[in-house]
Amino acid sequence: xxxxxQKVKDQSFKFGVETFLTERFYKKYLKQTSALLTxxxxxxxxxxxxxxxLKETFGxxxxxxxxxxxxxxxxxxxxxxxxxxxxEPFYGLRVISLYGPRLKPDPEHLKEIDVVFxxxxxxxxxxxxxxxxxxxxxxxxxxxxxxMVVFDRPxxxxxxxxxxxxxKEFFSFVGLDSxxxxxxxTVGELARLFKKRHFPNLELEIIPxxxxxxxxxxxxxxxxxxxxxxxxPDFYSxxxxxxxxxxxxxxxxxxxxxxxxxxxxGAPYLKIDKLYSKxxxxxxxxxxxxxxxxxxxxxxxxxxxxxxxxGFEVHITNPFKFRPVExxxxxxxxxxxxxxxxxxxxxxxxFEKEKKPIEILIGSKEVITxxxxxxxxxxxxxxxxxxxxxxxxxxxIVLYEE
Numbered sequence: 412x413x414x415x416x417q418k419v420k421d422q423s424f425k426f427g428v429e430t431f432l433t434e435r436f437y438k439k440y441l442k443q444t445s446a447l448l449t450x451x452x453x454x455x456x457x458x459x460x461x462x463x464x465l466k467e468t469f470g471x472x473x474x475x476x477x478x479x480x481x482x483x484x485x486x487x488x489x490x491x492x493x494x495x496x497x498x499e500p501f502y503g504l505r506v507i508s509l510y511g512p513r514l515k516p517d518p519e520h521l522k523e524i525d526v527v528f529x530x531x532x533x534x535x536x537x538x539x540x541x542x543x544x545x546x547x548x549x550x551x552x553x554x555x556x557x558x559m560v561v562f563d564r565p566x567x568x569x570x571x572x573x574x575x576x577x578x579k580e581f582f583s584f585v586g587l588d589s590x591x592x593x594x595x596x597t598v599g600e601l602a603r604l605f606k607k608r609h610f611p612n613l614e615l616e617i618i619p620x621x622x623x624x625x626x627x628x629x630x631x632x633x634x635x636x637x638x639x640x641x642x643x644p645d646f647y648s649x650x651x652x653x654x655x656x657x658x659x660x661x662x663x664x665x666x667x668x669x670x671x672x673x674x675x676x677g678a679p680y681l682k683i684d685k686l687y688s689k690x691x692x693x694x695x696x697x698x699x700x701x702x703x704x705x706x707x708x709x710x711x712x713x714x715x716x717x718x719x720x721x722g723f724e725v726h727i728t729n730p731f732k733f734r735p736v737e738x739x740x741x742x743x744x745x746x747x748x749x750x751x752x753x754x755x756x757x758x759x760x761x762f763e764k765e766k767k768p769i770e771i772l773i774g775s776k777e778v779i780t781x782x783x784x785x786x787x788x789x790x791x792x793x794x795x796x797x798x799x800x801x802x803x804x805x806x807x808i809v810l811y812e813e
Contacts, residue, residue: 424632425621427562427599428453428461428530436618437468440560443525445469448477448509448548451484452637453530453564461530461562466502473504474524479531479544480510481640488641488712489667490659490761510540514584514762515547518555527552529561532639533598535568536653537577537590538772540761541639542598546587546605553613560616563599563810567629568650570595570813574736575775576797583763583771591798592736592774593653596805597625603808617810625811628730642672647727649673654739655725660769661743662754664720668710675708676742677722679715680752689745690723699738700729737790740773744782755783 431437453461466473481487482494483506493511498504507513507520521527527548531541545561552559574592582588588605596604599617606615629636629646636645643649651673658665658676666675677683683705690703703723710716727733747753760768773779781788 423622424456424634426455426461426564427618427620428465429455430621431560431562431618432464432468440526441469441472444472444474444523445526445528446475446477446521446524447473447528447530448479448544449483449528449530450478450481450532450639452532452639453562454637456634458635458637462504463501465528465530466504475505475507475520477507477509477516477520477544477548480540482508482510485638485640491759509544509548514544516551518551521551521555521557524557526558526560529559529598529602530564531598532564532637533566533601534639534643534649534652535566535593535595536656537574537592537594537774538585538653538656539640540584542601543584543587545598545602546609549602549605549610549613549615553610558614558616559602560618561599561602562618563597563620565620565623565627565629565632566595566597566625567646568593568653569628569730570625572798572802573653573734575773575778575794576801577774578776580776581766581771581774583766584761585763585771586774589801591801595802596808597810600805600808600810603810604805607808619810623811624813625809626813642667644670644672647674647725650727650730650733651725651735654735654737657739657743657769657772660756660760660767660772662714662752662756663743663746664708664710664714664722666708666710667713668716669708671724674725674727675706675722676725677706677708677720678752679718679720680750681721681746682750683721683723686746686749687723689749690742693741693745694738696728698732699734700727700732701738702726702728740778740782740790747782 449462451460494508497506499506572595576591577586577589606613655673663678666672669675687705706724708720755769758764
C-alpha cells in the first residue's frame, strides 16, 4: 500500500450529520422550520442519503431543499449547465436550484424558515463551486438573521495546502474569497473561515465528524467513494483535480468524456513521443509520486468530442509526494512551449464573461504572467509567503487534530 499510516479501524467514524442524529443535537430543532442545502452524494456511512433521514426526523418542518451545481441528483454536466427547480421524487420536497440564473436564494424562499442546514461534500479545491454556494447562502442567512447549521464532512484529499492565493481582481464563481487552489480545509472549517472574514453576525453551528483526523485521506476512512459531481469518479481523480482543473482553461482535454476525468489529459496535436521523455525527466516518480502512462483516447463529449487524442493517464503512486497544482502548472508551461497548437480558451466560463478562464482558475497575476510569458517562478519562494500567512490564519478555525 502507498500509505504506512494505520487505517481507521474504529467503525464509529461519523459524518457530521450522523453526529447530529446520534448525539441528539437534532432535538433542539424539532419545533423549527428548516431548509437544507445538499445533494444525493451527501450520504450516511450506510449510504442512505442524508436528506432522507433528516426528512424522516423533521417531517413537515423540513420545508425545502437547495441544490448546488450539477443538481440534487448530480446528473448535470459542468460549466453553466443549470438545474431547474423541481420536486424530488421520494418525499415531494420542493427543490430550489442555486446554480444557473440564480446563485443564491431569494428572500422569499426563506420567509418561513427558522434554520438552514447544510450537508455538502467537498473536494479540497477552491475552484469547486459547492463552497461558493455555501458562501452565498451564508451571506443570505446573515442578512436575514437566520441560523445556519453545517454538518461537516472530510476533506478527501487531506490537509495539504498548495497553489497561489486567489487575488481579488480574479474573484468569480470559482472563487469569491482568497483561498489557495488546494485549501486543506473541511466544509465546516471553510464555513468558520467565511464567518470570521465576512459574516461575524451570522449564527453558525458546525456539527463535527467523529473519530476523524485532519491528516486522513479518503482512502484512510475505508468508506465507499460516492461521486460528489459527475466527473470525479474516485479518490485519485479528486486528488488530481486541484491541478488538472486548470486544463479547463485550455484546449487540452482534461479527460471529460472518458472514464478517468482529471486523471487523463491530451489533445489530437500532442506529440506524446517527445513529451513522454520530458515528463519522465521533469517529474521523476521518486520526487513527485506519479507516473505518466502514454495513451490515446476519444472523448464522448466536451473538448475534442469524437476525435482521437494523444495524451497520458496520471497514475499516483504516492499521494504524500504528489503536488497536483505545481505539477499541472509546470505541465502546462511545458506543453505551451513545445506545441504551437496549444491555446488558452476565451470566456465565458462559470458566468464570467470578461476574464479568460485560465485567469480566474489560477487567480494570481504573477503565476498567470509566468505561464503566458517566458519568465521564471520559484514555487517554493515566490508562493510560500502568502501560503504561510494563510496557514497561520486558518490554524484558529481548524476542528480536528492531525
